Amino acid sequence: MARDIKIAVLFSGEGTNLENLIRHFHGKRFGEKTIGIVPITNRPEAGGIERAKRHGIDTIVIDHRDFPNRESFDGKLVETLRALAPDLVVMAGFMRILTPVFTSQIEAINLHPSLLPLFKGADAIRKSFESGMKVGGVTIHRVTQELDSGKILAQSCVSLENHDTLESFTHKIRQTEYRLLPETIRELLGICGW
Ligand code: GAR
Numbered sequence: 001m002a003r004d005i006k007i008a009v010l011f012s013g014e015g016t017n018l019e020n021l022i023r024h025f026h027g028k029r030f031g032e033k034t035i036g037i038v039p040i041t042n043r044p045e046a047g048g049i050e051r052a053k054r055h056g057i058d059t060i061v062i063d064h065r066d067f068p069n070r071e072s073f074d075g076k077l078v079e080t081l082r083a084l085a086p087d088l089v090v091m092a093g094f095m096r097i098l099t100p101v102f103t104s105q106i107e108a109i110n111l112h113p114s115l116l117p118l119f120k121g122a123d124a125i126r127k128s129f130e131s132g133m134k135v136g137g138v139t140i141h142r143v144t145q146e147l148d149s150g151k152i153l154a155q156s157c158v159s160l161e162n163h164d165t166l167e168s169f170t171h172k173i174r175q176t177e178y179r180l181l182p183e184t185i186r187e188l189l190g191i192c193g194w
């Protein structure tokens with residue numbers, strides 16, 4: 001029997017991207033294989049846990065506060081991912097600075113709400129909104145040791161109009177994320193034409 005396709009999704013907060021990925025992929029057939037999303041979070045209070053549950057999916061919780069340092073948390077994450085052996089590891093709103101314990105052992109992609117290399121790190125939507133630029137955007141890149149700096153896999157622009165507020169700009173960024181991330185995952189897994 002063909003092994004199922006497993007996508008591990010790491011998140012820390014609301015998990016709207018996680019839910020979007022569940023809607024796009026979870027339980028869908030690709031040839032003889034079925035795709036499964038495995039949510040993982042570092043925050044027991046993350047809203048995404050409830051979102052996943054509404055789709056009948058349990059989240060693996062690894063609370064970073066239970067670990068004495070970043071390396072030991074990352075070690076547990078690596079151990080968990082190794083046991084799962086996913087086809088793809090996706091960070092969607094995973095707000096952790098990673099150490100080489102993770103980045104040297106796990107290949108992953110990250111979703112970031114700006115046109116990298118501009119506006120790395122936290123609060124990227126606000127930084128982009130306040131920059132005076134007429135465009136912002138969304139980037140999907142490979143995860144490396146340097147924050148938000150790995151090879152860019154996909155990017156999409158979002159216009160910033162004079163009438164935009166931070167709220168309306170955020171909405172446009174999110175809508176772009178909901179399109180670009182599934183598109184990129186389909187390409188990476190070679191399931192473009194399904
Ligand atoms: C998304 O906008 C994502 O791009 C961003 O966090 C949000 C998570 O929203 N990620 C980063 O800023 C990473 N540096 P969600 O939990 O509703 O998917």
